[in-house]
Amino acid sequence: MLDPTEYNDQDMGRVEVKNTTCYMCACRCGIRVTLRDGEVRHIEGNPEHPLNKGVICAKGASGIMKQYSPARLTKPLLRRADAERGESKFEEISWDRAFDIMEERLGKIRKEDPKKFALFTGRDQMQALTGMFAKQFGTPNYAAHGGFCSVNMAAGLIYTIGGSFWEFGGPDLERAKLFIMIGTAEDHHS
Known part of the structure; x- marks a missing residue:
């Protein structure tokens, strides 16, 4: 740039x-x-x-x-054979090698007991894909960021007011007689 x-x-x-x-x-x-x-x-x-x-x-x-970002990962990395976990010593490998390693390791777990596999992904737009992959793999052990960040708030809003803000738009402040904000900053939409 x-x-x-x-x-x-x-x-x-x-x-x-x-x-x-x-x-x-x-x-x-x-x-x-x-x-x-x-x-x-x-x-x-x-x-x-x-x-x-x-x-x-x-x-x-x-x-x-x-x-x-110069810190952005653009290629698969494998811990070097002479490195201990946590030392941050990696070597770049090809995508084909990375997929072969994943296929071997996941295949072994799936054959022995798929419930030994746990999957956690980032932001909430990944949850549907994460869940679908985990179910096909045979494990109930999956979660995503949204499960800890926003799903609890959505569930609370659905049970109390019938819907969550991001499903039905923002709060209707113009017609509200009382609006109480607990645990959120005024300048943050959620």
């Missing part, structure tokens, strides 16, 4: 802006992503989005780092 203080995006290539949704948390704020020749260059809030009206948090604005 070129230094933006030395180069103007429009001088360097085709610039376009795409309206989309932020996935850095469960709020799903509207964002505008500026691309130059298909490369993400800038993320800002979308002022036309009904949820956040152009305001985004620092986490959302820094979403560009998911693409360009």
